Amino acid sequence: xASKPRKQAKAKPKPDRVEYVLGKGTSRLxxxxxxxxxxxLYVNGPAMLIGSARMLTSLDIVGGATYQGWKKLAASLTCxxxxxxxxxxxxxxxxTTSRIGTHLEFSAGPMSMYQSTIVLKPRKAVTxxxxxxxxxxxxxxxxxxxxxxxxxxxxxxxxxSIFEAHPxxxxxxxx
Amino acid sequence: xxxDIRKNAATMxxxxxxxxxxACVLLKAKIVPGTDFSVYDQWVAIxxxxxxVKTPSxxxxxxxxxxxxxxxxxxxxxxxxxxxxxxxxxxGVTIPYWPWQLTPEPSVLFSNARIHPIFFSSSGxxxxxxxxxxxxxxxxPSWWPAGFKWRVHPALQVGGSPILRxxxxxxxxxxxLATLTGIENISSAPPGLNVYWPFWSQIEAGxxxxxxxxxxxxxxxxxxxxxxxxxxxxxxxxxxxRIWSRWQAKRVAAGATLLSIYPAPSEISPxxxxxxxxxxxxxxxxxxxxxxxxxxxxxxxxxxxxxxxxFSAGPLRRIRDTFDATNMGAGLGGYQYA
Numbered sequence: 307x308a309s310k311p312r313k314q315a316k317a318k319p320k321p322d323r324v325e326y327v328l329g330k331g332t333s334r335l336x337x338x339x340x341x342x343x344x345x346x347l348y349v350n351g352p353a354m355l356i357g358s359a360r361m362l363t364s365l366d367i368v369g370g371a372t373y374q375g376w377k378k379l380a381a382s383l384t385c386x387x388x389x390x391x392x393x394x395x396x397x398x399x400x401x402t403t404s405r406i407g408t409h410l411e412f413s414a415g416p417m418s419m420y421q422s423t424i425v426l427k428p429r430k431a432v433t434x435x436x437x438x439x440x441x442x443x444x445x446x447x448x449x450x451x452x453x454x455x456x457x458x459x460x461x462x463x464x465x466x467s468i469f470e471a472h473p474x475x476x477x478x479x480x481x
Numbered sequence: 482x483x484x485d486i487r488k489n490a491a492t493m494x495x496x497x498x499x500x501x502x503x504a505c506v507l508l509k510a511k512i513v514p515g516t517d518f519s520v521y522d523q524w525v526a527i528x529x530x531x532x533x534v535k536t537p538s539x540x541x542x543x544x545x546x547x548x549x550x551x552x553x554x555x556x557x558x559x560x561x562x563x564x565x566x567x568x569x570x571x572x573g574v575t576i577p578y579w580p581w582q583l584t585p586e587p588s589v590l591f592s593n594a595r596i597h598p599i600f601f602s603s604s605g606x607x608x609x610x611x612x613x614x615x616x617x618x619x620x621x622p623s624w625w626p627a628g629f630k631w632r633v634h635p636a637l638q639v640g641g642s643p644i645l646r647x648x649x650x651x652x653x654x655x656x657x658l659a660t661l662t663g664i665e666n667i668s669s670a671p672p673g674l675n676v677y678w679p680f681w682s683q684i685e686a687g688x689x690x691x692x693x694x695x696x697x698x699x700x701x702x703x704x705x706x707x708x709x710x711x712x713x714x715x716x717x718x719x720x721x722x723r724i725w726s727r728w729q730a731k732r733v734a735a736g737a738t739l740l741s742i743y744p745a746p747s748e749i750s751p752x753x754x755x756x757x758x759x760x761x762x763x764x765x766x767x768x769x770x771x772x773x774x775x776x777x778x779x780x781x782x783x784x785x786x787x788x789x790x791x792f793s794a795g796p797l798r799r800i801r802d803t804f805d806a807t808n809m810g811a812g813l814g815g816y817q818y819a
Contacts, residue, residue: 325653325688327686327687327688329682329686330548330682330686330752331678331682331751331752332682346653348653348687348688348692348693350686350692351548355548388649388650388651388652389649389650389651389696389703390648390649390650390651390695390696390697390698390699390700390702390703391696391699391703391704393605393650394604394650418696418703418705419532419547419548419705420692420695420696420703420705420708421686421692421693421695421696422651422696423651423652423653423696462541462542463548464532464533464541464542464543464544464548
């Protein structure tokens with residue numbers, strides 16, 4: 307086989323959005339500071355393969371990535387899962403702190419095996435880049451803010467027993 | 482056995498498409514003697530059970546039909562066998578393929594007369610109507626089995642719903658034709674990696690391909706265990722299989738062999754550095770077509786396991802046995818796409 311790496315074809319996103327695929331072997335570092343109004347994440351196996359995601363930045367606190375800045379960013383965005391199996395689910399953007407700093411985390415949404423779409427977007431009619439820059443005080447130097455998907459844990463990768471029929475189960479289609 | 486021809490579901494003659502619907506209905510109405518489930522239900526049970534199979538060399542239940550490289554081969558075998566079951570009730574019928582780049586609604590394919598709307602980008606689930614309406618069609622065709630209604634068997638239901646439903650809040654569909662052509666044209670991979678890896682990852686779980694299609698239809702189609710309850714499943718997977726066939730043909734035309742465009746049994750996964758699970762590698766047996774080989778078990782419910790057909794007398798089937806769709810061997814004949 308030819309060995310030259312080849313850029314994979316992707317669905318052409320609508321002009322107002324950027325689309326990323328999360329799954330086995332997909333990119334682990336997704337740029338969120340984009341000049342688009344929405345980020346669409348195709349999440350393969352939410353809560354089965356992909357458990358959550360973190361938002362991290364190359365900016366430091368001197369540059370604007372403060373706890374307060376992250377709080378402002380979390381408040382300025384919405385995060386929603388659209389799933390044919392589970393319906394529409396609002397996903398909280400959690401501000402997470404540690405001894406070395408702050409970042410945002412969000413769940414990959416309700417469990418499914420096929421795929422769901424998570425949409426991240428600013429509450430105001432601005433681009434993701436504008437919302438992020440505003441939250442961090444419009445830093446003067448260039449920087450990245452990335453989404454880092456995290457694997458699901460706590461169960462076998464393939465355990466699909468959750469999807470089986472259960473006589474007493476509530477109807478799962480919570481639209 | 483003549484080569485079967487699978488046709489475009491949106492453009493094939495209406496009577497031929499009706500034959501496919503008729504075959505699904507007749508298979509669904511054909512009760513396995515001594516049981517309360519149908520032959521069609523048995524095929525749903527197989528898909529439900531492939532989600533967790535323990536093989537002789539594994540210590541845990543593994544999905545042998547999804548999330549790894551055996552996805553395409555297993556589903557090729559699975560839908561071909563379903564196609565032959567359909568032919569047992571309607572001779573000559575084949576599974577149409579859903580041309581994904583078609584804008585779903587409105588379209589001829591997703592009309593009441595064909596596979597019924599999928600309620601693209603809807604805010605809720607809607608009952609499927611037409612021939613698959615839970616109360617039966619308003620005006621049954623002449624071949625309709627007396628008193629038959631398309632109802633999901635209790636052991637195969639989601640949330641206690643016996644009625645087929647569709648509808649999804651997602652709007653990430655359809656793919657562009659250029660996207661699909663790009664996937665068909667994948668011809669290289671990073672050093673040391675078989676070209677099949679990038680193709681498989683795109684077609685099963687890429688943007689606007691197999692997984693997305695299940696999601697945007699919603700309802701039963703979006704439930705990985707019970708998706709074949711919705712007959713649209715077969716059209717969706719025929720399209721997956723068609724794209725694989727076209728990709729294979731292009732690679733072979735460029736000098737490859739069908740065997741060479743699947744990872745060798747010793748090739749480790751680029752995802753995790755491990756060998757793919759037993760059941761996904763090229764020479765592995767594909768459950769449930771493992772004859773009387775010992776050491777296989779599934780973790781689906783007892784009710785679902787009771788519905789599984791008995792393949793113990795059948796031939797052993799391996800991943801590599803599916804590579805040539807035009808000549809699958811083992812009495813399965815072959816097919817092509819129009």
